[in-house]
Amino acid sequence: MTTKKVVLVVGAGQAGSEACWALRQGGFAGDIILVGAEAALPYERPPLSKKFLNGTLDAERLFLRGPAAYADAGVSLKLGRRVVGLDPAASIAVLDDGERLAFDWAILAMGSGARALPIPGIDLAGVHALRTMEDAERLRAGLLKGGRLVVIGGGYLGLEAAATGRKLGCEVTVLESASGLLQRSASRQTGAYFEAKHRAEGVDLRLGASVARIEGDGRAERVVTADGTVLPADLVLVAVGGVPETALAEAAGLECRNGILVDADCRTSVETIFAVGDCANHFDPALGRHVRLEAVQTAISQARCAAAAILGAPRPAPKTPYFWSDQYGVKLQIAGLIDPSLPCEDILFGEAGVSFAIHRIQGGVLAAVETVNRPVDFVRAQKLLGKPVDVAAVA
């Protein structure tokens, strides 16, 4: 007698959801159980700092699939539930209500959480994070009252929220501890462009500013920087990066280092357990190193890798990672990855302050492309990624 195989997917974000569809489309006939900590069906996160935050996109349009689609595909949803224990040897997961689930394979897709900022006042009312739909709804309610928003962290999330805050009529201050914007993730020119853009849109952008504390009587009323500057605030958004959710994996003895370590197939140090998306530090065979990315396209392609491995199907062809950001209607698109440990040469095409493309060259090949308001160039350049570039000829 054969019993039905079970895949348990832990985490119902973009990666966990895609894993379910990839398994079914690949012909998996067993049971699929999707466990998610939030009560909502899996939804898209990128709009949380953009169109969902400004109120132009309804919640209904954030959901990746409607409820009927899960029923049709035979995916059992356990939403508003958490997996609190994982026993790899026995292939058993324990949920927060004590339920025990046996599995043949598990796919961990717990995502990432907001990096904590250990400063006094961080727990005051009016101090927000922005990771979930509920976070976005709370922040939007605050923004709609107008007033003063102080954003701690000048990364993509913080900058997009700042742009939305301006659009909704708030006074906005952005505090970034580095000397320029987007230094770890984009070229100097792109960082400088967004610095100028935010200032032109009326944001009080302070670079090299680290935060000492948040003060207020029960509610955040002001943010105080390390040099003693006092910034009045009605709302504070803390957006200082994400940390991979690895507690469950670590407690289960899975190897973790900047995320759950997985091989090219997204398999963890335990044969039957996979990890995908933000929580996974994935060995990228094309780059020859481990990379952990917080990006939709990465989440989707890793989910498909794990599904293929479970199905015994060939690993899907790797796709170049890409990212995008929208601020004040400006479209930034990035494809490819830079190795931060190696020198990089940037070549600018177009007009620096208006619309431009940056080709980023490492080791003589086009490693990444960034475009600002040049969607056609973005598509065109993607075909050149990984190809040799004669810097002397184009510079």
Place this chain on the structure above:
Amino acid sequence: MPTARFVMPDGTERAVDVPDGWSLMEGARRDGIPGIVAECGGGATCATCHVIVDPTWYEVVGAPPDTESMLLELASERGETSRLSCQILMTDALDGITVRVPESQL
């Protein structure tokens, strides 16, 4: 509510009710039409919601703008009537539109 018909590579057809003002992609995604992935969420940045529009309906929806046309070059199986379903906004005028999902997208 206007309805769109998605023809799958195996010839089966699925009807999807798409609320007025939603894109064809959003309707397909909600109903779990295989092959409509929409990685970029409808921003015309990827090409993972590519469909081949029935020629009669293509005359109604029209040819893609430049950016979309470039993106379609990245898609496999581009046909003469290819469009990105995230760029087709549903209205009553499109009630009954028929599109084919490319096999390579599954």
